[in-house]
Amino acid sequence: MAEERECLTLSAQHIQRFYGTRAVVRDLTLQLRKGEVLGLLGPNGAGKTTTLRMITGNLAPSGGSIEVCGVDLLDEPQKAKAHIGYLPEMPPLYFDMTVNEYLRFAARLHRIEKQCIAQAVEEAKKRCGLTDRSRYLIGNLSKGLQQRVGIAQAIIHEPDIIILDEPTVGLDPNQMREMRTLIRDLGESRSVILSTHILSEVESVCDRVQIMHEGRMVLNEMLADFKQKGADLEAEFTRLTQNTLTTTH
Amino acid sequence: MIFTIARKELYMMFCSPLAWLLLTSVQLLFAWFFLGRLDAFLQLQPQLMQIANPPGFTEIIVTPVFALSAVVLLLMVPLLTMRQFAEERKNNTLTLLLSAPVSITEIVLGKFLGLTVFFLGVVSLIVSMFLTLLAGGTLDWGLLISGALGLFLLICCFVALGLYISSLTIQPVVAAIGMLAVMLGFWMVDLVISDHEGWIYYFSIFKQFELFNNGLVDTYSLVYCTLFTVFFLVLTIRRMDGERLHG
Numbered sequence: 148m149a150e151e152r153e154c155l156t157l158s159a160q161h162i163q164r165f166y167g168t169r170a171v172v173r174d175l176t177l178q179l180r181k182g183e184v185l186g187l188l189g190p191n192g193a194g195k196t197t198t199l200r201m202i203t204g205n206l207a208p209s210g211g212s213i214e215v216c217g218v219d220l221l222d223e224p225q226k227a228k229a230h231i232g233y234l235p236e237m238p239p240l241y242f243d244m245t246v247n248e249y250l251r252f253a254a255r256l257h258r259i260e261k262q263c264i265a266q267a268v269e270e271a272k273k274r275c276g277l278t279d280r281s282r283y284l285i286g287n288l289s290k291g292l293q294q295r296v297g298i299a300q301a302i303i304h305e306p307d308i309i310i311l312d313e314p315t316v317g318l319d320p321n322q323m324r325e326m327r328t329l330i331r332d333l334g335e336s337r338s339v340i341l342s343t344h345i346l347s348e349v350e351s352v353c354d355r356v357q358i359m360h361e362g363r364m365v366l367n368e369m370l371a372d373f374k375q376k377g378a379d380l381e382a383e384f385t386r387l388t389q390n391t392l393t394t395t396h
Numbered sequence: 397m398i399f400t401i402a403r404k405e406l407y408m409m410f411c412s413p414l415a416w417l418l419l420t421s422v423q424l425l426f427a428w429f430f431l432g433r434l435d436a437f438l439q440l441q442p443q444l445m446q447i448a449n450p451p452g453f454t455e456i457i458v459t460p461v462f463a464l465s466a467v468v469l470l471l472m473v474p475l476l477t478m479r480q481f482a483e484e485r486k487n488n489t490l491t492l493l494l495s496a497p498v499s500i501t502e503i504v505l506g507k508f509l510g511l512t513v514f515f516l517g518v519v520s521l522i523v524s525m526f527l528t529l530l531a532g533g534t535l536d537w538g539l540l541i542s543g544a545l546g547l548f549l550l551i552c553c554f555v556a557l558g559l560y561i562s563s564l565t566i567q568p569v570v571a572a573i574g575m576l577a578v579m580l581g582f583w584m585v586d587l588v589i590s591d592h593e594g595w596i597y598y599f600s601i602f603k604q605f606e607l608f609n610n611g612l613v614d615t616y617s618l619v620y621c622t623l624f625t626v627f628f629l630v631l632t633i634r635r636m637d638g639e640r641l642h643g
Contacts, residue, residue, distance in 0.1 A: 203495045204494065204495060204640075205491060205494045205495060205640065206640060207640050207641045224497075224499075225497040225498070225499060226497070228495060228496065228497040229497040231495065233491070233495040235488065235491045235495075237488040238488075239487075239488050239489040239490070239491045239492035240487075240489065241408065241487075241489055242487075243408060243411040243412060244407075244408075244411070248407070252400070252404050253492070253496075255400040256397075256400060256401075256492070256493070256496040256498060257496055257497065258397070258497060300492065
């Protein structure tokens with residue numbers, strides 16, 4: 148049991164979130180192991196983004212607890228947040244800054260030592276293929292490159308957990324493929340949560356899949372086991388998300 | 397961390413033409429008014445010679461220019477504070493700050509520091525204009541410093557209030573208009589007060605500035621301005637924290 152706890156980089160227990168009286172996330176438990184890529188699937192409005200915002204400390208949960216690398220997010224938010232890199236659905240970019248300036252600011256914001264900033268910026272640019280765009284204004288970059296700057300900002304401080312919220316939305320097929328390769332590379336050394344509603348993306352990148360529907364977790368399974376059973380992800384997704392619809396209404 | 401955010405705010409201001417345009421136009425206006433007052437002083441000088449204890453450079457030139465600056469800054473501050481939280485929210489960049497290991501207090505204080513440093517620059521430009529007067533006479537340093545201090549404290553109050561209003565909305569324009577409306581309200585209060593009596597006198601922010609500008613560094617005014625600033629900064633922090641809690 149203790150060994151299992153040690154392997155966990157992120158553990159959210161029974162979290163819930165209300166907007167007014169409306170429950171968006173209900174009694175959700177989510178665990179992430181070291182070096183695992185978790186695909187968080189769900190139809191639009193299932194509560195994926197709300198869950199990710201809670202895990203990253205952008206939103207306080209109405210109930211439950213979140214532990215990041217053994218640190219309680221609610222008790223010690225700054226210490227816990229240092230372990231997380233987050234790319235929200237809309238990349239948080241300052242369009243008036245150049246790639247270099249933006250990444251330097253992100254590095255300082257994540258409390259990287261002054262003498263290590265230049266190296267961290269170079270490393271992040273190299274990983275995301277931005278080295279030749281260092282002096283470009285972010286506002287002048289294409290959507291795909293902006294998305295990469297967003298990822299560079301999320302990995303600059305070498306976090307243990309990387310959280311990506313629909314990182315391939317709006318990208319062309321080539322960029323999408325590159326992005327998946329990048330995510331797979333990141334997943335080799337860190338834990339990644341990938342939120343998406345594209346099923347093929349999960350199948351090609353993730354180790355484990357969790358499906359959310361109406362704020363609840365309706366499936367949590369290793370992708371390898373899933374495939375071994377001969378189950379089809381798309382059919383399962385449709386069954387689970389429609390099934391609950393008919394039972395709740 | 398406060399300095400990192402302050403530095404970024406300053407950088408963002410000077411990245412866009414807004415800060416440069418504001419600084420240039422405002423400085424031109426101040427210089428024009430300053431020269432106007434200088435001209436008036438030169439015309440009055442023969443008559444002043446005949447008075448026993450005549451007012452000097454500082455009373456005739458510096459004080460009115462500071463008074464005008466206060467009104468101009470009232471219009472200028474909302475243009476810069478409106479961008480702070482409202483624009484960050486609109487461009488989704490607030491997430492970057494909130495996801496980083498930085499507290500909300502540090503974010504708010506960083507933004508406040510960035511803006512006050514910018515306005516400190518505006519005040520120093522005004523003061524440097526007065527220093528040219530040293531070529532033809534001596535300045536009343538006490539009056540000059542007290543006026544500059546008053547203007548700076550007034551700016552701190554404006555900025556804190558502006559940050560709070562900016563934290564309430566997602567539309568930068570709404571933040572600017574809201575701030576302007578509140579500031580004009582304060583100004584109206586000031587216009588209504590004709591004498592030094594009544595409780596309302598103690599709440600007029602411009603009256604406190606006027607005291608400084610007349611060379612009176614009153615502890616009441618100092619405490620008033622400090623409390624005003626701290627009050628709105630705390631409200632901003634609470635508001636941003638509330639957003640995290642209530643969504």
